[in-house]
Amino acid sequence: MSKIRLLLSYLLGVVLILTASRAFAADDGLGFQKKIEGKYVSVYGASEFDAASLAQQLNIRPSTEILAGRRGKSQDSDADMLARMLDALFLQVSNILDMHIYSMKMDIKICATVADLEAAYNRLFGTSLGGRRSFYVYDLNSIYVSAEAFQAGIIGHEMSHAIIGRYFGIPAPVKFQEVLSMYVEYNLKK
């Protein structure tokens, strides 16, 4: 092998290593376990959480659930109710975006505290979360949120990132995603 080719293959190796190290760590370090399975959304927690109070915080109107065809039954558990609300929210966000992916599944990982959320972000990306209360990781198809920020506007915003990413098949440009996700959040809060 000539010296030039040797040098080139060495440089290529360096580039590949740098690229690899720039990617995030695949483990958020919090040991989430699946708690609730909906049609479109699975909910994970690193510790026990109160599905009833999360559902209350989410506050999805019964009319939204009915429009989504996910009307509750009286014997539903709190977990069933939360799953139903999240599925309804997913359909509502899909309608606002006019992007419909019926085979879509996504994970929501609920951190007990803001400190846990920060720790997960730090572990995944090696940088600070910068005061945000939620984030979406395209490669893990996961929304991370702290329990106190578990609200329709915030979850809907992150669902929007997930839907846009899947709709285009690649992570869309950040600004483009952010404008659309803020539009979703605005509509959900109206």
Ligand SMILES: [Zn+2]
């Ligand atoms: Zn966003």
